[in-house]
Amino acid sequence: MHQQDYLGGIRQKELGKSISFMDSFTSVSVQQTSESELLSFIVGHAQENDSSAALWRLPNNSAVHAILANQYQRIPSASAIEELPPGFIFAPFEQQTRFFLPADYSFSFENNNLSPTEKPEEASSLNWLIEKMKAKPGPLPIRHSPSQKFTIEKDKAAFLELVQRGIAEIENGTFEKIVPSRTQHVALTEGFNVVDTFQRLCKLYPNALVSFVSIPGIGHWLGASPEVLVSVEDKTVFKTVALAGTKPYDERTPLKNVAWTQKEIEEQALVERYIISCFKKIRLREYEEHGPKTVVAGNLMHLRSDFTVDMQATNFPQLGSVMLQLLHPTSAVCGMPLNAAMDFLKKHEGYDREFYSGYLGPVNFHNNTNLFVNLRCMQLFHQQAILYAGAGVTIDSIPEQEWEETEMKFQTMLMAIQQSK
Numbered sequence: 199m200h201q202q203d204y205l206g207g208i209r210q211k212e213l214g215k216s217i218s219f220m221d222s223f224t225s226v227s228v229q230q231t232s233e234s235e236l237l238s239f240i241v242g243h244a245q246e247n248d249s250s251a252a253l254w255r256l257p258n259n260s261a262v263h264a265i266l267a268n269q270y271q272r273i274p275s276a277s278a279i280e281e282l283p284p285g286f287i288f289a290p291f292e293q294q295t296r297f298f299l300p301a302d303y304s305f306s307f308e309n310n311n312l313s314p315t316e317k318p319e320e321a322s323s324l325n326w327l328i329e330k331m332k333a334k335p336g337p338l339p340i341r342h343s344p345s346q347k348f349t350i351e352k353d354k355a356a357f358l359e360l361v362q363r364g365i366a367e368i369e370n371g372t373f374e375k376i377v378p379s380r381t382q383h384v385a386l387t388e389g390f391n392v393v394d395t396f397q398r399l400c401k402l403y404p405n406a407l408v409s410f411v412s413i414p415g416i417g418h419w420l421g422a423s424p425e426v427l428v429s430v431e432d433k434t435v436f437k438t439v440a441l442a443g444t445k446p447y448d449e450r451t452p453l454k455n456v457a458w459t460q461k462e463i464e465e466q467a468l469v470e471r472y473i474i475s476c477f478k479k480i481r482l483r484e485y486e487e488h489g490p491k492t493v494v495a496g497n498l499m500h501l502r503s504d505f506t507v508d509m510q511a512t513n514f515p516q517l518g519s520v521m522l523q524l525l526h527p528t529s530a531v532c533g534m535p536l537n538a539a540m541d542f543l544k545k546h547e548g549y550d551r552e553f554y555s556g557y558l559g560p561v562n563f564h565n566n567t568n569l570f571v572n573l574r575c576m577q578l579f580h581q582q583a584i585l586y587a588g589a590g591v592t593i594d595s596i597p598e599q600e601w602e603e604t605e606m607k608f609q610t611m612l613m614a615i616q617q618s619k
Contacts, residue, residue, distance in 0.1 A: 363546060
């Protein structure tokens with residue numbers, strides 16, 4: 199395979215199928231073409247035309263969605279998400295500016311096939327796809343990102359020292375919790391296919407937001423995140439979660455029998471208190487809290503508490519935007535208190551997180567907004583990828599165990615990559 203095709207070109211056996219079905223091309227034939235072929239075409243077209251694309255699958259949901267944006271937009275961190283058209287947000291860890299991909303063309307898939315059109319905008323997108331594939335049948339190459347931004351990979355000794363420094367600052371009263379992170383570089387095989395890997399992640403992690411985002415000049419990011427940041431259903435129900443504590447998942451052990459240490463319980467409680475403190479800042483008392491409970495996220499388990507607010511009963515139509523501003527970055531990805539933790543990470547972590555531990559997700563899409571913290575993710579480069587993982591450090595932390603936690607988190611993406619070899 200040509201090097202440029204490493205991200206998502208359809209393999210040669212698929213190429214033949216793509217050309218053969220073009221002989222009698224109709225809207226029906228497009229809807230019967232496989233999800234893999236159509237996703238590859240959509241993403242390839244976006245990159246060939248310097249457009250942006252996003253693919254995603256929500257947790258516990260079988261539908262896969264894709265949008266193509268002719269031009270991405272930079273939107274201020276304070277702008278209201280309720281006023282945006284349907285699209286996809288991609289925000290960095292330090293969210294001075296967010297990237298918004300308007301859904302100029304949108305597609306949904308069920309059971310490996312393109313879903314029937316029900317709305318005028320869906321029909322318009324289908325007509326666009328038909329015309330584009332008539333003009334250029336078959337796969338389009340997906341370009342790689344340049345590799346000059348590679349971070350320096352922190353070795354084990356350096357990470358253990360960073361964790362120990364964080365514990366010392368906690369003991370000195372600088373902060374209660376800190377979340378140092380590190381990267382791991384992985385070589386990609388020549389046949390690596392991003393659409394195949396995206397679909398593999400969907401099967402491996404049904405409880406996660408699985409996503410692929412491609413923005414010209416910004417990069418390509420693939421991930422499977424378990425952590426909801428802000429969810430707004432039908433513009434009436436607000437949801438967020440406190441997710442912390444990490445253990446390897448063993449399917450032989452019932453979840454009700456999982457024992458958590460005091461360190462893990464306290465770590466999760468800190469995230470809970472952070473969310474409640476955000477509610478207090480806006481004098482919101484009418485919320486429901488459920489948990490904590492043990493939940494499975496791929497090869498890992500976490501402690502999770504769910505918070506829900508009736509936006510109509512509280513007369514708070516912009517609660518999603520307000521809480522997004524207050525919550526990000528949460529104590530689960532940065533630390534607590536926020537300013538002291540952020541100062542420590544900027545000084546000692548040693549690299550730019552970019553979009554790792556930022557947030558992403560569809561906005562006002564099918565009347566819902568679902569934003570997730572960008573965890574269990576990797577940035578794709580030419581024949582290489584950067585994986586990201588962090589660990590919640592409290593006064594009871596043991597540095598060696600925090601290193602092991604990051605190793606476990608890397609496995610989320612490594613499992614998908616290794617199966618592609």
